[in-house]
Amino acid sequence: MFKSQFLNNFTILRLAQRIIINANERSLGLQTVLIIDNQTGKIFEQQEAPQIEGETCLEEIQASSILGIYQGQLQKYLIVCKKCELVAQVLKQKYYRIQSVGFIGFQFCLDKKMYQEEYGQIQSIKEYLSNHFYFSYNGNPAQPLQSCYNNNYRDFSEFLWNNHLTNKFQDYDIQPQWYCKMIQGYVGQFQSKLGNEQIKYILISRKCRYQSGTRFHHRGINDDGYVANYVATEFVIMVKGFCISHVIYRGSVPTFWKQKGITGQVKITRNEQLCVHAYLKHFNDLQECYKSISCINLMGENTSESTLNEAFKSLVEKNQIDGVSLVRIDFHKICKNEKFKQIDNYIRASDKESIQFDCFAINTVNQQIMSLQQGSYRVNCLDCLDRTNAYQSRLCLRITDLLLVKYQVNHDLDLLYMIEDTKACEFLNQYRVIWAENGDAISQLYCGTNATTSEFTKKGRTTFKGFFTHNLASIGRLFNQTFIDSTKNQIIESYLHGIQNQRSSLQIYLQSQVKSYCKFQKYKLFALTWNVNGNLILNLQKDVLEFHQDYIPDFIVISLQEIQQYKAHKIIGQNQDIVNEWIKSIESSINMNGKQFCLVQQENLVGMLILIYSKVTLVQLISKISTDRIKTGLEGHSGNKGACLIRFQIKDSEIAVCNCHLASGYGKNKRRMESLEEIHEKAFKNSMKPLDSSDYTLLMGDMNFRLNSNQASTLDLIEQQKQFYQQGNLRQAEQCIIKLQQQDQAYEAKTKYPLQEYQEACITFLPTYKLNANHTYQTKKQEQIPSYCDRIFIKTNEQALIKQLFYKSIERFDSDHLPVTAMFIIDVKSIDKEKEANLIKEFTQKSNQLEEEENTLEEQQKYEKSATQKSENKKGMFQQFKDKFLK
Numbered sequence: 001m002f003k004s005q006f007l008n009n010f011t012i013l014r015l016a017q018r019i020i021i022n023a024n025e026r027s028l029g030l031q032t033v034l035i036i037d038n039q040t041g042k043i044f045e046q047q048e049a050p051q052i053e054g055e056t057c058l059e060e061i062q063a064s065s066i067l068g069i070y071q072g073q074l075q076k077y078l079i080v081c082k083k084c085e086l087v088a089q090v091l092k093q094k095y096y097r098i099q100s101v102g103f104i105g106f107q108f109c110l111d112k113k114m115y116q117e118e119y120g121q122i123q124s125i126k127e128y129l130s131n132h133f134y135f136s137y138n139g140n141p142a143q144p145l146q147s148c149y150n151n152n153y154r155d156f157s158e159f160l161w162n163n164h165l166t167n168k169f170q171d172y173d174i175q176p177q178w179y180c181k182m183i184q185g186y187v188g189q190f191q192s193k194l195g196n197e198q199i200k201y202i203l204i205s206r207k208c209r210y211q212s213g214t215r216f217h218h219r220g221i222n223d224d225g226y227v228a229n230y231v232a233t234e235f236v237i238m239v240k241g242f243c244i245s246h247v248i249y250r251g252s253v254p255t256f257w258k259q260k261g262i263t264g265q266v267k268i269t270r271n272e273q274l275c276v277h278a279y280l281k282h283f284n285d286l287q288e289c290y291k292s293i294s295c296i297n298l299m300g301e302n303t304s305e306s307t308l309n310e311a312f313k314s315l316v317e318k319n320q321i322d323g324v325s326l327v328r329i330d331f332h333k334i335c336k337n338e339k340f341k342q343i344d345n346y347i348r349a350s351d352k353e354s355i356q357f358d359c360f361a362i363n364t365v366n367q368q369i370m371s372l373q374q375g376s377y378r379v380n381c382l383d384c385l386d387r388t389n390a391y392q393s394r395l396c397l398r399i400t401d402l403l404l405v406k407y408q409v410n411h412d413l414d415l416l417y418m419i420e421d422t423k424a425c426e427f428l429n430q431y432r433v434i435w436a437e438n439g440d441a442i443s444q445l446y447c448g449t450n451a452t453t454s455e456f457t458k459k460g461r462t463t464f465k466g467f468f469t470h471n472l473a474s475i476g477r478l479f480n481q482t483f484i485d486s487t488k489n490q491i492i493e494s495y496l497h498g499i500q501n502q503r504s505s506l507q508i509y510l511q512s513q514v515k516s517y518c519k520f521q522k523y524k525l526f527a528l529t530w531n532v533n534g535n536l537i538l539n540l541q542k543d544v545l546e547f548h549q550d551y552i553p554d555f556i557v558i559s560l561q562e563i564q565q566y567k568a569h570k571i572i573g574q575n576q577d578i579v580n581e582w583i584k585s586i587e588s589s590i591n592m593n594g595k596q597f598c599l600v601q602q603e604n605l606v607g608m609l610i611l612i613y614s615k616v617t618l619v620q621l622i623s624k625i626s627t628d629r630i631k632t633g634l635e636g637h638s639g640n641k642g643a644c645l646i647r648f649q650i651k652d653s654e655i656a657v658c659n660c661h662l663a664s665g666y667g668k669n670k671r672r673m674e675s676l677e678e679i680h681e682k683a684f685k686n687s688m689k690p691l692d693s694s695d696y697t698l699l700m701g702d703m704n705f706r707l708n709s710n711q712a713s714t715l716d717l718i719e720q721q722k723q724f725y726q727q728g729n730l731r732q733a734e735q736c737i738i739k740l741q742q743q744d745q746a747y748e749a750k751t752k753y754p755l756q757e758y759q760e761a762c763i764t765f766l767p768t769y770k771l772n773a774n775h776t777y778q779t780k781k782q783e784q785i786p787s788y789c790d791r792i793f794i795k796t797n798e799q800a801l802i803k804q805l806f807y808k809s810i811e812r813f814d815s816d817h818l819p820v821t822a823m824f825i826i827d828v829k830s831i832d833k834e835k836e837a838n839l840i841k842e843f844t845q846k847s848n849q850l851e852e853e854e855n856t857l858e859e860q861q862k863y864e865k866s867a868t869q870k871s872e873n874k875k876g877m878f879q880q881f882k883d884k885f886l887k
Contacts, residue, residue, distance in 0.1 A: 007064035007084060007096075014059040014104055019078060020049045021066070021178070028137070028177045038106040040854075041069075041076055043172040059109075061102060065135055065180040068165020070103070070125070070495075074110075074118050077103040079165060081135065081180075088189040088202050090236050091243060091364065093139040095187045095204070101129045124491045132441050133161065134187045135180040142183050142206055144234050145245040146360035146373055147289070154288065158226065159183055159206040164496065171844060184209070185231060186441035190430040194404070195411030199427065200238040203434050207231050207445060209496060211252075215383060215447040217489045217686065220257040220269075223623040223649075225281030227251040229384040229446050233438070235396055242370065242407055246359045246399055247289075249378045250388045250442075253297075254282045255311045256625075259304070259382075266304045266382075268311055269627070271598055272318075273619050279315050283324050292323045292375030294353060296395075298331040298387045305382055323375075331387040338456055340390050344416055347391075347398050354399050361407070386452045389439030393457060394419060397431065432458050448488070489686060497688050509843050510836070514799045517835035520827045523618075523650065524805075526553035529659070529790050530819035531702040531769075534565035534607075536581050537814045540589035544810050544819050551805065551823055555650070556597060556613035558586060559659030561702040563609050579604055586611065603627040605644040608701070610659040612646055621828075624649040630682050632662075632675040643679045643701070647694060652831045653800070656694040658683065660701040666783060669745045672704060673752060680754045692757060695800045696826055699758055699793040702817065705746040706787040707767070714740065714785050715777065718766055737764060744788055758793035761807035761822065768809050768818040775813055790820040801827040 009028065013020040018037055023030035032045040063080035070077045084096040103110075103122050110119045134141060139148070142159035157163050162182040169179050185205035192199055210226035211218055218228040230251040237244040256270035256278070286293050297312060299305040309328065316326045327350075334342045357375035362368065377395065381387035394416060401415040411425075418424040419432070436457040443451040451457075510517075528544065547553065564578050583599065590597045590613065600612040600622055614622055625648040633641035643660035660679060662672040676699075683691040691697060707714055721736035741747075741763055749755045767786035770778045777786045790809075796802050805823040812819055 008062050009065060010063045010080070012061040012063055012078070012080065012104065013057050014061070015052075015055055015057060017052070017055065019104065019106070023178075030175065030177050032175075034174065034178055036078065036106070041106065041168070043168060043174055045174060059104075061104060063102065064096070065137070066178060067101065067129075067135070067182060068162045068179060069168050070165060072118055072122065074115060075108070076106045077122070078106070079103055079129070079162075084135070087134070088187050088204070090145065090202055090204075090238075093136055093141075095134050095136050095141060097187065098133040098135065098182070099130060101126050121491075121494060124487075125495050128488075128491055128495060132186065132445055133182055133184050135182045137177070137180055140181055141187075141204075142181065144232070144247050144289075144360075145236060145243070145362075146247075149360070149362060149369055150372060156206075158208045158210055159232065161209050163209075172848075183207075184445065186438045188434045188437055190434055192425075192427040192430050194413075194425065194427045195409065197239050197409050197411075199409070201427075201431065201434070202236040202238075203233070203438055204236070205231050205233045205438055205442060207442070208251075212496070213489045213492050214486075216259060216264075217486070218252075219259060220252050221254045221275070221278045221282060223278050223625075225254075225278050225285055227254050227282060229442070231384075231442055233392065233396075235400065237400065237403065238364070239404070239409055240407060241363060241365050242361055243364050244359050244361045244403055244407065246357075246373060246396070246403070247376055248392060248396065249286070249376060250384045250392065251378065251380060252384055253299075253308045253312050253380055254279050255308070255315060257308060257311070264304075266307045268307060269601070270625065271600060271619070272311070272314060273598065273616075274600060274622060274625070275311075275315060276319055277620065277623065279319060280321070283321050286376070286378065287321075287323060290357070290373060290376040292357060293325075294350070294357075294375065294377050295324065295326045296377055296379045296391065297326060297328045298379065298381040298391055299328070300330045300332045308382070329391075331381065331391065335390070338453070340394065340456070341420065343391060344394065344398075347395050347416065350395075351398070351402065354402055359399075359403050361403075383446065385439075385443050385446060389435070389442070389451050390453050390457065393432075393435035393439070396435075493686055493688055505847070506840065506843055510839065511797065511799060513839055514829065517832050517839055518652070518829040519832070520801075520829050521651075522825050523554040523828055524552070525555045525557065525655075525696075525824045525826050526551075527557045527559075527698055527700060527792050527822045527824070528819060529559045529561075529700040529702070529792055529821075531561040531661075531790060531815060531817035533562050533815040533817065535814055536563075536578070536585065537812075538585050538588075540585065541592050543812055544821070545586070545589045553823065554615050554618055556590065556611075557657050557698060557700075558609075558611040558613070559657070559700050560609045560611075561659070561661045562607040563604075564607050579609055582609060583611065586613075601625050601627065601646050601648065603629065603644040603646050605629045605631070605642055606640055608642070608644045608659050608661055610644050610646055610657060612648065612657065618650075621650050622648055624654075626684065626687060628683050630679045632678055641675065643683070645683050645691065647684060647691075650828045653696070653826070653828045654694040655826075656684075656691055656697045658691060658697070658699045658701070660699065660703065662702070662704045664704045666706045666785070669705070669748065672745075673749050673755075676749070676754055692754060692795050693797075695797050695829075696802065696824075697758075697795040699755075699795070700791065702789050703746070703791050704787075704789050705744060705749065705791070706789075707740065707743040707785050708745060709740075709743040709785060711779060711782055711785050714743075714767075715779065718777070718786060721766060734764070737766070740767065741788070746788065746791065755793065758795045760791065760793050761804050763788065763807065765809040765818075765820075768820060770816045771813060771818065772816075773813055775811070778816070790817055792820060792822045794824065 009025040011022045011024055018035055021034040032047060033049045034045055035049055036043050063082060064084045065081040067079040067081060070079050080102045081098050082102045083099040085099055086094060087097045088095040103126060110122060112119045140155060142156040147154060160181055161184045166179050183206050185207040187204050189202040208226055208230035211222045211228045221227045232247055232249050234245055234247045255275045257266055257268050259266045283293060299309055329346050358371050358373055360373045361370040363370060379388050379392055397419055398416045418428060422429060436454040439451040440454050443449060563582055564575055595616060597613040598616050598619055600614050603610050628645045631642040641661050641663055643658050645658045647656040662675050680691050717736050717740055721733050724733035767788050769787050769789040770784055772778055778784050803825040807822045809818040809820050
């Protein structure tokens with residue numbers, strides 16, 4: 001219906017010191033010129049751009065729309081849409097599909113050879129933005145039709161994919177006509193006759209930008225209540241002077257879960273108590289728009305999906321919300337061999353509910369609102385792709401039929417019954433195509449291929465081509481998961497968050513003022529590290545996890561190494577049964593007197609296991625949990641060495657915990673330091689936030705640091721220490737430990753990144769490795785030197801306060817390592833959002849004021865320099881005249 005077109009809305013001139021943007025389209029209502037200072041990034045409007053002597057135009061660009069400003073690693077870029085296509089129009093609002101974009105560097109054009117990394121990054125983002133993105137000038141494309149007319153002041157920013165790019169324009173009070181709003185998803189329309197009436201049908205799918213990314217990198221819910229593959233789909237019908245719309249949703253199961261690979265088992269990653277807040281937030285957000293939400297769960301009974309079914313069901317039953325219901329339909333069982341018609345009975349069974357949910361309708365002649373949508377469906381399967389596509393297309397067709405009956409559009413057809421009949425009517429043929437395109441778009445965004453059911457949806461039957469396409473899509477998804485998804489996920493992250501090498505001046509300012517807008521509360525944090533040498537150890541409450549009355553912790557961090565023996569066939573994977581046995585042992589020890597603590601999060605990597613526990617009464621304070629694993633064994637291909645990590649928040653303070661197991665051996669200290677650097681470089685890379693940027697970072701584990709000494713002298717010092725201690729000569733005993741530590745390889749590591757940024761309490765205990773069961777050190781080999789392998793380091797940010805109560809080893813000889821424990825008192829902050837907002841506003845105003853003063857001073861200096869130059873030129877001319885006259 002529409003052709004690709006070039007909207008010549010703006011002419012952009014890139015100069016050496018500034019970018020000048022002229023509006024060519026009168027309908028935009030812009031009477032000014034937009035100027036961006038290339039050096040300072042300041043944006044301002046003027047009646048006309050002042051001329052600067054000697055300034056030349058480096059490049060002239062024609063653009064359809066301005067999308068915003070992107071922060072790269074080397075410079076900032078103005079992003080513009082160069083080519084677009086008009087794809088739909090709802091009343092007066094036009095929707096354009098972006099076909100190509102341009103990045104205009106503030107300071108220079110990127111040279112592919114000189115700036116290869118940034119050039120590749122920008123090219124990837126340009127390609128990403130050229131598929132399934134849409135914009136609109138005369139309206140907010142993220143807003144459903146009902147909210148435009150119903151005094152709903154939500155801007156639906158969760159669906160605006162360039163909101164972060166336009167912040168600078170808003171900071172400088174630039175007229176909103178200069179930049180557009182952009183959504184991701186699908187927009188399409190068709191016109192067809194049904195009965196005696198001409199119908200215009202528009203389909204708009206808006207994908208949420210939060211918890212977005214590729215399929216196996218983003219599953220379930222996040223702490224803010226946003227779920228993966230969260231899409232609001234609105235269909236609009238224009239018929240007989242009415243404009244009718246209805247919105248339905250799809251989204252991942254709203255609990256914390258993950259799955260590794262197509263054949264991987266689903267794993268619930270959080271205690272149910274820790275899921276409740278996010279679950280309630282998700283449905284509260286939905287109910288801001290519609291009071292009633294009917295959840296349709298299409299997953300089956302197989303082992304993988306049944307875990308999620310039970311988790312979803314449990315959350316709904318234990319946290320009942322008025323207006324929210326859950327219906328489970330085993331789609332695969334009902335529609336075996338793509339017999340989708342079998343699902344129609346379930347759809348018809350919800351007719352009464354669909355009628356109650358109603359729709360938004362407006363009389364386009366007199367602008368009278370006829371009805372409002374009161375409820376909506378939320379549909380999910382495992383991926384919210386193929387089954388969801390098939391179900392939603394049929395459900396929306398049934399709702400369409402009911403709405404046409406309500407507004408007296410007579411066509412004498414049962415549309416749902418006839419959906420697979422390609423000869424029934426042209427309306428159904430075009431309906432199938434537009435919903436197939438919608439399903440393909442959402443599938444491409446989430447897993448990189450078309451929907452496996454798209455050919456059936458278009459044709460209404462399974463053909464050889466459809467069978468081939470189905471299998472091709474499945475193979476494509478496996479290929480993408482293995483080779484492409486990680487890179488694509490990084491592109492999405494870098495587009496949404498930009499490339500930040502350093503903290504912004506605002507972040508530094510807020511950090512320095514933290515006490516003025518935060519309240520602090522003290523909590524006890526207990527940490528344990530232990531290499532258990534492949535043993536399952538019980539009865540830990542007697543010593544290792546024995547807490548005296550004054551030292552009962554609020555939170556517990558446990559990091560274990562070698563929970564299973566390393567064998568050639570086991571260094572790649574992890575035995576979950578062993579993990580479960582350890583959890584059972586620990587929980588029986590810390591909950592001897594009733595359930596005081598509950599497991600918040602676990603992560604493991606072959607023999608490494610990290611566990612976070614919280615007091616049951618404090619578990620609601622924890623949020624924003626993320627995990628990671630870094631392999632450093634066999635040059636990064638094996639997990640027998642490396643780290644497993646957990647990052648989480650207590651209120652508004654962030655804590656990161658790293659359990660590492662580094663290379664063993666006296667001569668491997670350089671390798672150990674390289675591994676620590678590698679772990680810090682790779683950890684939480686997808687979040688684009690370094691490991692040690694948290695308020696508190698615990699680095700602990702079997703670091704395998706050895707003593708630069710010989711066996712005899714080390715054993716001699718150990719024996720002396722024991723004798724002095726038994727005699728009560730504590731001063732001499734302490735001197736022996738100091739002498740031992742002077743040989744510690746950790747001292748060299750502490751002079752280099754990253755360990756130089758961490759602190760370790762004074763060690764007052766003997767070496768923790770390598771011991772026999774009879775409480776003596778192993779001495780069979782000369783190279784076996786007792787060492788301080790097991791350590792706990794901590795790093796805090798500038799404003800975070802900490803007090804360490806103890807740092808000690810426990811004489812428990814079930815392993816060849818001793819367990820090492822520490823207790824910290826940490827200051828946990830709660831941010832006063834209003835005070836923080838006022839500080840940000842104050843900082844922005846001061847920054848703008850300083851910027852203006854600097855610009856004024858710069859202009860003054862330029863003027864003075866120009867005047868001086870003219871004076872010198874005059875003097876030069878006079879001297880030449882004088883010399884000529886004298887000659």
